[in-house]
Amino acid sequence: MRSRRAAKRAFDTAIAQNRLLSQFKIACVALMMRSWLVLSIGVATSRRSNSSTLGITWLHMQSVYLAGIGITKFGKDARPLRAILAEAADLALADAQLREIDALYLGAMNPEEFTGDANVASQVADELGLTGIPASRVETASSAGAAALMAAFQAIASGYYRRVLVLAGEKMTHLSTSATTRILAEVIDKQERLCGATMPALAAMIAEKYRQKFHLSQSRFENMLSAVAVKNHANGSRNPMAQFQQAITRETYFSSKFVATPLRLYDCAPITDGAAAVILTSDKNSVRLSGIGQGTGPVSIHDREVFTSFSATQIAARRAYEMAGTGPQGIDFAEVHDAFTPFEIISSEDLGFFPPGKGGLAVLAGKTAMDGILPINPSGGLKARGHPVGASGLAQVVEAAKLLKGHTGSKREFKRGLTQSTGGLGTNNFVAILERPGAPVVQNLWAPAPPARVAKRAPRQIRDVIEGTIETFTIVHVTPDGFLPPLALALIRARDGTLLMAQGEDDTQLKIGREVFVRRVDEVFLFTVKSQLQKVQEAFARLWRGQPSNNSEKNNRMGESR
Secondary structure, eight states, X not given: OHHHHHHHHHHHHHHHHHHHHHHHHHHHHHHHHHHHHHHHXXXXXXXXXXXXXXXXXXXXXXXXXEEEXXXXXXXXXXXXXXXXXXXXXXXXHHHHTOOOOSEEEEEOXXXXXXXXXOOHHXXXXXXXXXXXXXXXEEOBTBTHHHHHHHHHXXXXXXXXXXXXXXXXXXXXXXXXXXXXXXXXXXXXXXXXXXXXXXXXXXXXXXXXXXXXXXXXXXXXHHHHHHHHHHHHHHHHTTOTTOSOOSOOOHHHHHHSOXXXXXXXXXXXXXXXXXXXXXXXXXXXXXXXXXXXXXXXXXXXXXXXXXXSSOHHHHHHHHXXXXXXXXXXXXXXXXXXXXXXXXXXXXXXXXXXXXOTTOHHHHHHTTTTSTTSSSOBOTTOHHHHHOOOTTTHHHHHHHHHHHHHXXXXXXXXXXXXXXXXXXXXXXXXXXXXXXXXXXXXXXXXXXXXXXXXXXXXXXXXXXXXXXXEEEEEEEEESSOOTTOOSSEEEEEEEETTSOEEEEEESOSSSOXXXXXXXXXXXTTEEEEEEOOHHHHHHHHHHHHHHTOOOOHHHHHHHHSOOO
């Protein structure tokens, strides 16, 4: 009897094991079929949307929506950074009618030096009573807010999280202008900093090169820059959260002092405290984050061959347009990074809104005003709303969402908006596209030139004394600590094509294309403009030696590589 019972138990156990194995096989086959179906649908979708241009396929990606937004009043704020961030977070959570979230992503550029505080994501989680949830900080210089948004977008789109709080902020106004300028300059190339370069100085050099490339007179170019400043201050005067809420006139603009020629005080965004917050979710809502992209570019200006556009913006825009299934023609308005007025003009071209060299003409024609065909920076932009560096990229998204939801008092109805954020000197840039239900489908007819692949550069070997020509230049009137104004800076193209930043021993006779002597003193290059007598003496010396003139070589060096 015992052996019969044991045999029966063994038989029953074998039957049960076989049944479990069969169920496991069926589950595996079902999972494989589901994965195959998802892959097939994703590939078909990507083919229909022609999204293979960059080799990117959007497979089974969840839609991402904005459930809530919040922003603090920008300007001078006596509170600590964590309290400013907490206010923005509370506003966004209240707007979304939520208290529970899955994770927190924080964007901040450099709180360690601005405030002396580190581990800020954990501090803010404590401040909000959210201890226990994952909290991470993201940093990409002045585009940190947009970088945090992208990290949160990826977490939601992948299905890993359902609701995420995105925060960004910076506290800066308690420091002196020189201290803030030094911290901001840490994102640029060290050799360029040693010459006295600052962010305004490098922006000014890009502006001067733009003026020369597109054959704009000094007065014409200044009118373009002033038009951007006047427009954005007018927009800021209607924004209750903006740092500057007073319009300015052309006369006010032109009476302001130079910071770095050709940029004046009203060409530069202010030092600001502030924070912004967004709740992202996979739950359907009235505003969808339909596209987002990121691109990078060279850190140093001497490693670039094109100075009048930012390839990082073009790469980011192309990716965002493809993900959203639209193009520049489908954008109703844009918030772009106007830390310096010429950057708004350049960005409007990099985003495909206007052809190269025509962005300034569009501003003069009123095309980018609130009543124009494409309002740019309706919030006042960084220029008037303010620029707490870590917050600006996310603040743009908040402002765009407000306009799409009709919360700004504008009589126009907008369906789709774009935000563009710049990190450093155009080295880590983001583009995001937000839209309401019913936004029209628009075919992307814009095709920017493919970015050049920059090979890893070998260490530069530059002699102690060289000759070259001025590629672009500026005279810095607001200098960093240790440098006396006025300070002449120039990007020099040596005879062998090498580019280097140099400090002028004289601030007169500066002009693009002028020939110079360059000598090294420790780690800094100093340049002197050749006099006419020196040029004549060199020409006679070459003639005496039977050497050909180097005019053709000089002309080749003056133009940008195409």
